[in-house]
Amino acid sequence: MKAVTKAYRPISWPMKGAGGDTGTWRTHRPVVDIQKCTKCQICWIYCPEAVIDREESIVDYRYCKGCGVCAAECPTGAISMVKEE
Amino acid sequence: MKAAQVTMETGAHAAALAVKSARVDVVPGYPITPQTSIMEAVAEMVENGELHARFIPVEGEHSAMAAAVAASAAGARVFTATSANGLLYMHEVLHMASGGRLPVVMCNVNRGIFAPWTLWADHQDSMAQRDTGWIQYHCSSNQEVFNTILQAFRVAEQINIPVMVNFDGFTISHCLMPLTVPPQEEIDRFLPPHEPEWRLDPAHPSSFSNVTNAPEYAPFRQMLSDDIMAAIPLVKQAAQEYKDITGMWDGDTIDTYRLEDAEVVAFAVNSMAAELRLSVDILREQGIKAGLLRPRLYLPFPAEDIINALPQNAQVMVLDRNYNFGHPGGILAAELKSVLFGRRNDITVKNRVMGIGGIDLTRRFMADEIRAMMDD
Amino acid sequence: MTTSIKQLPDIEQVLSGNGACGGCPATMGLRVVGKALGSNAIMLLTPSCAVASMGMTPKLGYNWPCINICFASAGSSASGITHAVEIMQEKGRLQGELPTVFTWTGDGGTYDIGFQALSAAAERNDNIIHFCYNNEAYSNTGVQRSGATPRGCFTTTTPTGKRQPKKNLALLMLEHNIPYVATANVAYPGDLYDKVVKAKNTPGTKYIEILAPCYLGWQFDMSETVQMSRAAVRCGAWLLWEAENGKINFNNPSARIISGKKAAEPVDEYLMNQGRFNRLLKGPDATQRIAEIQGDIDREIAFMRERAKITV
Numbered sequence: 001m002k003a004v005t006k007a008y009r010p011i012s013w014p015m016k017g018a019g020g021d022t023g024t025w026r027t028h029r030p031v032v033d034i035q036k037c038t039k040c041q042i043c044w045i046y047c048p049e050a051v052i053d054r055e056e057s058i059v060d061y062r063y064c065k066g067c068g069v070c071a072a073e074c075p076t077g078a079i080s081m082v083k084e085e
Numbered sequence: 086m087k088a089a090q091v092t093m094e095t096g097a098h099a100a101a102l103a104v105k106s107a108r109v110d111v112v113p114g115y116p117i118t119p120q121t122s123i124m125e126a127v128a129e130m131v132e133n134g135e136l137h138a139r140f141i142p143v144e145g146e147h148s149a150m151a152a153a154v155a156a157s158a159a160g161a162r163v164f165t166a167t168s169a170n171g172l173l174y175m176h177e178v179l180h181m182a183s184g185g186r187l188p189v190v191m192c193n194v195n196r197g198i199f200a201p202w203t204l205w206a207d208h209q210d211s212m213a214q215r216d217t218g219w220i221q222y223h224c225s226s227n228q229e230v231f232n233t234i235l236q237a238f239r240v241a242e243q244i245n246i247p248v249m250v251n252f253d254g255f256t257i258s259h260c261l262m263p264l265t266v267p268p269q270e271e272i273d274r275f276l277p278p279h280e281p282e283w284r285l286d287p288a289h290p291s292s293f294s295n296v297t298n299a300p301e302y303a304p305f306r307q308m309l310s311d312d313i314m315a316a317i318p319l320v321k322q323a324a325q326e327y328k329d330i331t332g333m334w335d336g337d338t339i340d341t342y343r344l345e346d347a348e349v350v351a352f353a354v355n356s357m358a359a360e361l362r363l364s365v366d367i368l369r370e371q372g373i374k375a376g377l378l379r380p381r382l383y384l385p386f387p388a389e390d391i392i393n394a395l396p397q398n399a400q401v402m403v404l405d406r407n408y409n410f411g412h413p414g415g416i417l418a419a420e421l422k423s424v425l426f427g428r429r430n431d432i433t434v435k436n437r438v439m440g441i442g443g444i445d446l447t448r449r450f451m452a453d454e455i456r457a458m459m460d461d
Numbered sequence: 462m463t464t465s466i467k468q469l470p471d472i473e474q475v476l477s478g479n480g481a482c483g484g485c486p487a488t489m490g491l492r493v494v495g496k497a498l499g500s501n502a503i504m505l506l507t508p509s510c511a512v513a514s515m516g517m518t519p520k521l522g523y524n525w526p527c528i529n530i531c532f533a534s535a536g537s538s539a540s541g542i543t544h545a546v547e548i549m550q551e552k553g554r555l556q557g558e559l560p561t562v563f564t565w566t567g568d569g570g571t572y573d574i575g576f577q578a579l580s581a582a583a584e585r586n587d588n589i590i591h592f593c594y595n596n597e598a599y600s601n602t603g604v605q606r607s608g609a610t611p612r613g614c615f616t617t618t619t620p621t622g623k624r625q626p627k628k629n630l631a632l633l634m635l636e637h638n639i640p641y642v643a644t645a646n647v648a649y650p651g652d653l654y655d656k657v658v659k660a661k662n663t664p665g666t667k668y669i670e671i672l673a674p675c676y677l678g679w680q681f682d683m684s685e686t687v688q689m690s691r692a693a694v695r696c697g698a699w700l701l702w703e704a705e706n707g708k709i710n711f712n713n714p715s716a717r718i719i720s721g722k723k724a725a726e727p728v729d730e731y732l733m734n735q736g737r738f739n740r741l742l743k744g745p746d747a748t749q750r751i752a753e754i755q756g757d758i759d760r761e762i763a764f765m766r767e768r769a770k771i772t773v
């Protein structure tokens with residue numbers, strides 16, 4: 001029989017958005033020109049945030065921090081960083 | 086039913102035998118006099134297969150406690166032991182154990198602390214850890230060391246708070262006394278397997294002690310403070326059930342001797358309290374109505390039990406084997422006064438510090454001191 | 462053959478929307494590590510950016526069981542966990558494949574305060590992987606020097622540029638006679654992935670150090686994290702190598718530099734692109750101080766080339 005107060009231990013559980021809706025941090029958003037995209041997956045692997053869909057090169061803007069690594073690494077120049085309104 | 090074994094053992098070996106009886110899983114250890122013999126005995130038991138556990142020979146006490154808390158978070162039953170500077174070196178991790186609610190059990194073999202170096206007993210080391218959030222027992226015999234380690238595991242795992250079992254270097258750790266080891270079935274009945282309701286488990290990922298904002302942090306600290314106080318009934322229950330199963334009794338939160346009609350009460354912990362029983366007899370022969378109150382549990386401080394046990398108008402002679410730097414006298418006296426204030430205004434508290442760095446505390450010396458204190 | 466990007470597994474152990482800075486190299490590296498380790502692992506973290514990034518109670522941005530431990534104790538706490546899970550399995554309290562026990566630790570927690578416990582864990586050869594994501598400073602406390610900070614680098618505690626070279630910790634770990642040591646870099650994810658898979662499948666202590674150029678500490682634009690990582694390798698400031706049972710092999714592009722097939726690029730441009738060096742380059746003794754940095758790199762390349770020849 002445990003004799004302790006409930007929820008006494010500092011435990012956390014995995015979830016997306018542990019740092020909040022990090023998309024709000026963006027000053028610029030990555031916009032993918034699908035015409036130029038060769039689906040090489042380079043942006044997918046370098047994105048620190050894991051917000052680029054591997055197959056479709058679609059960005060999850062809820063969490064994309066707008067760092068621009070994907071645009072800098074895209075070999076075909078398919079990603080441009082567009083200033084947020 | 087197998088009978089209990091009675092052998093001659095040192096306090097250190099009694100501790101190691103308790104670790105074996107508790108079926109501990111992981112023991113990180115680092116040597117320091119006078120604790121070393123516990124680690125050596127455990128390492129030997131693991132090596133020869135007597136104890137199915139892992140002994141981790143770490144490179145220092147900070148690491149010993151760091152390995153202990155982590156192993157506990159992984160779900161293991163964990164023990165370690167240290168003394169003096171080793172305990173001080175662990176300080177940061179002691180807080181992690183309590184704040185993280187990890188039921189590690191540790192022996193601290195009391196020894197005076199550096200500087201200058203001393204090898205012999207006083208209680209500055211354990212009492213300097215007062216505010217780390219650990220439960221602390223202080224033991225006065227080899228048998229009590231054995232019994233208390235088993236009770237400590239039970240209490241720690243019930244309430245998820247680490248427990249320190251203290252006893253004096255050399256006078257207990259290195260002296261032979263008869264030790265009764267109850268049959269393993271009895272111990273298993275008293276101390277069920279450790280089944281933590283939370284552990285680091287890849288099947289159910291969760292994380293331990295992330296950065297925590299004040300609105301969440303403050304309640305965790307409050308719960309720790311509340312739960313430490315809630316250990317008192319569990320300590321009593323553990324002592325009672327241990328007695329029911331094994332027949333052995335060392336007191337629960339407190340231990341008393343000839344206290345009922347006492348006018349002069351000696352108040353002290355550890356081996357000096359065992360010797361004080363004989364001082365009490367000497368004083369009684371001299372016509373002084375003396376008695377003894379020994380807090381077996383130092384933290385949480387058993388305030389109610391002390392208040393209820395002290396006879397009317399008693400003079401309490403607190404014999405501290407430590408200094409309460411910045412205040413006159415010792416730590417136990419300050420603790421005692423704080424609980425009596427406003428509750429037992431009939432009691433007088435007097436205090437002397439003695440036995441520092443292992444100065445021998447004989448029955449006669451302490452009887453003389455108590456007589457002298459009556460005139461203070 | 463190095464695993465290609467398209468061959469990397471889908472699994473994501475780093476969850477979107479964690480607290481790391483945009484462009485964070487540590488998070489970038491950890492994603493690849495997660496693909497190699499999978500979900501059956503236990504993660505230990507010492508105080509660092511990785512802790513600041515993981516979310517606050519009760520939210521967690523990593524999909525592993527994680528434990529925050531004291532700064533000095535990555536090695537010893539990891540030992541505690543690995544022994545705990547092993548004995549619990551031996552006693553029948555844990556079923557199935559043993560989880561990989563790994564630390565995810567900064568250079569501060571590896572080179573400096575954590576070195577004693579790490580060295581001891583390696584000497585015991587306890588079954589753990591220690592990862593050091595090396596951003597060459599204490600980033601979390603606002604960019605102070607560490608033992609991994611290179612010479613000439615500005616930090617808040619080296620306000621005129623650090624006067625000493627960094628130490629070669631991967632080599633020090635190799636000298637502990639552990640079965641696997643590797644260096645990696647976030648610009649080369651396939652290479653990192655392969656190294657982590659090897660470490661996962663090797664019993665004993667494994668050490669993997671990942672260069673993690675941090676835009677905040679190094680002072681470049683956050684979109685350039687990968688470019689800066691690549692530049693460090695091209696100029697030889699970072700060497701990619703691995704050692705299985707003590708035998709060192711260099712990985713490309715470093716292998717070409719070591720063998721002399723391709724000269725390392727001069728360090729100037731690498732330094733010029735980072736605010737942490739370029740203040741130095743504007744000083745009156747710029748030529749001499751660049752020469753010192755170049756000297757450290759040249760010496761390290763020459764030393765590692767010779768060290769790799771020792772295979773006994």
Ligand SMILES: Cc1ncc(C[n+]2csc(CCOP(=O)(O)OP(=O)(O)O)c2C)c(N)n1
Pocket residue numbers: 508509510511532533566567568569570571596598599600601602607
């Ligand atoms: C014992 C202790 N000393 C100091 C600190 C303060 N502290 C927190 S993080 C940190 C630096 C971490 O540096 P590193 O390991 O390189 O990780 P990074 O922040 O660069 O990711 C320091 C000094 C601490 N948490 N604990």
Ligand code: SF4
Pocket residue numbers: 032036037038039040041042043044057073074075076077078079
């Ligand atoms: S890096 Fe560029 S080309 Fe490659 S998948 Fe991404 S958007 Fe497409």
Ligand code: SF4
Pocket residue numbers: 030046047048049050051052059063064065066067068069070071483484
């Ligand atoms: S801008 Fe950064 S976070 Fe957003 S998709 Fe590109 S790499 Fe990922």
Ligand code: SF4
Pocket residue numbers: 481482483484485486487488510514596600601675676677678
């Ligand atoms: S300071 Fe650097 S290492 Fe730390 S989270 Fe930001 S980018 Fe990552």
Ligand SMILES: [Mg+2]
Pocket residue numbers: 567568569594595596597598599600607
């Ligand atoms: Mg760092």
